[in-house]
Amino acid sequence: MTEWGRMHPSCLASIASAVIGVVLAASGTVAPAGADDGFRASIRTIDGATASAMIGMSWRRGCPVRISDLRRVQLTHWGFDRTRHQGELIVHKDVARSVVAVFHTMYSVRFPIRKVLRVDRFRADDNASMAADNTSAFNCRPVTGSTRGFSVHSYGRAIDVNPLENPYVKGRTVLPAAGTAFTNRARVRPGMIRRGDRVWRAFTAHGFRWGGDWKSLKDYQHFEAPI
Numbered sequence: 001m002t003e004w005g006r007m008h009p010s011c012l013a014s015i016a017s018a019v020i021g022v023v024l025a026a027s028g029t030v031a032p033a034g035a036d037d038g039f040r041a042s043i044r045t046i047d048g049a050t051a052s053a054m055i056g057m058s059w060r061r062g063c064p065v066r067i068s069d070l071r072r073v074q075l076t077h078w079g080f081d082r083t084r085h086q087g088e089l090i091v092h093k094d095v096a097r098s099v100v101a102v103f104h105t106m107y108s109v110r111f112p113i114r115k116v117l118r119v120d121r122f123r124a125d126d127n128a129s130m131a132a133d134n135t136s137a138f139n140c141r142p143v144t145g146s147t148r149g150f151s152v153h154s155y156g157r158a159i160d161v162n163p164l165e166n167p168y169v170k171g172r173t174v175l176p177a178a179g180t181a182f183t184n185r186a187r188v189r190p191g192m193i194r195r196g197d198r199v200w201r202a203f204t205a206h207g208f209r210w211g212g213d214w215k216s217l218k219d220y221q222h223f224e225a226p227i
Helices: 009-019 048-054 096-108 126-131 177-182 198-205
Strands: 040-045 070-078 084-092 158-160 168-170 173-175 222-224
Touching: 040 096, 070 096, 084 096, 096 198, 126 177, 173 177
Parallel strands: none
Antiparallel strands: 040 070, 070 084, 158 222, 168 173
């Protein structure tokens, strides 16, 4: 049992509040020297309110990481409406800086992202998050299609980007179902990821592996870092 797992949520909130606002990476401009392209990102420890929202949803007793090992990343991204939006991801502290760098690259090439919300906003329901075309990271859950073990998302080391435009495909199974319209990967449309493109290169340069490179199935939305 982890130290967080032994605590009542009310105690958790008061303790975690002591670290609210601690910034572990650059907050404000994250852009090349001498240039401000409008990208903003911050990396913070999990505050009490966020931890309370996660417990019983994306995090539960028995998860392979402690909440204290996770980080709340807030960042700027371009939407399909061609305007800037602020998004939020929960990731492991070991990959937080890399995640900011990757999303800065996506921002710099104006790669559109539908939305970037914590999966708790969907009651940690991965299917609901995918159906909403939500880009998300941490969620303590089994591997897709299984009821046992832990997905790499459970460690905060995996990110799913634009699930609708980049569906999970295994045989006749397509998740989300509306992603069937994007299973023809030769027909490139905004928000899609292809091997060798700028998004793929940004993630792989930071040690992430792409589910679209897998053989037994294709998880085009999925990038994961080694555990």
